[in-house]
């Protein structure tokens with residue numbers, strides 16, 4: 001039994017999860033106990049639908065699962081405030097970037113712990129969840145929470161959580177930055193800002209939908225729209241040439257992974 005789920009920190013990511021679960025009917029709001037000193041709209045909406053928001057301490061003992069969803073900088077303080085109130089059999093699932101399972105397990109007095117690196121698209125049940133756990137019960141619990149709203153990927157080495165942060169957790173921002181840059185390039189070619197944003201956004205959403213729908217490899221889809229000697233090929237010579245997208249993304253991901261390691265140390 002995964003429920004009730006105690007959510008420590010119902011901010012952007014906690015709120016996104018609640019939204020996704022509600023969308024697909026994975027967990028009823030009445031299965032959720034929320035603890036957040038500054039609840040956002042998602043938490044308040046869940047409370048209106050039956051979740052218990054900042055209830056008396058005794059209620060926390062009911063929680064079968066604890067989802068740690070506060071900022072990494074304050075995870076220890078958030079954990080210490082609740083650990084004496086939890087039942088011994090509670091299982092912990094943490095999404096705090098960079099915080100190792102050994103430290104989490106110690107702070108939660110040896111309870112089973114899973115780490116997850118999610119993306120905010122869990123709100124639309126289209127997220128990605130990279131999961132690491134040393135105990136099977138914790139891995140199962142993480143899957144129970146995330147499978148309804150994400151493509152879950154198991155990692156067999158905790159060291160890879162930092163890599164998952166660099167290529168998945170942080171990656172929606174890379175794509176948004178790409179869209180901003182392409183819109184700016186469209187404007188530089190004289191297209192009005194509104195038309196540029198419509199054109200670029202619809203093109204990217206359509207391309208992602210084709211990738212999803214056809215199941216083709218991205219390289220194959222790229223070949224299909226690249227005629228020899230044509231316009232796309234001219235652009236790709238720049239994008240995929242020396243100093244182009246490949247070395248640039250390699251450097252960007254390395255910077256994210258380095259930062260994830262620094263935050264976790």
Ligand SMILES: NC(=O)c1ccc[n+]([C@@H]2O[C@H](COP(=O)([O-])OP(=O)(O)OC[C@H]3O[C@@H](n4cnc5c(N)ncnc54)[C@H](OP(=O)(O)O)[C@@H]3O)[C@@H](O)[C@H]2O)c1
Pocket residue numbers: 008009010011012013014035036037038039040069070071072074077078081095096097117118119120169
């Ligand atoms: N957002 C993402 O895309 C993303 C992706 C992957 C992983 N994550 C991870 O998700 C976690 C949360 O990130 P976020 O972006 O959702 O942060 P956030 O929006 O700041 O949400 C955290 C919430 O926790 C509240 N809080 C502060 N102290 C607390 C305490 N002692 N007990 C309970 N709640 C407390 C915060 O309130 P205040 O506003 O008053 O501080 C805030 O509402 C982070 O550890 C991050 O590494 C986020």
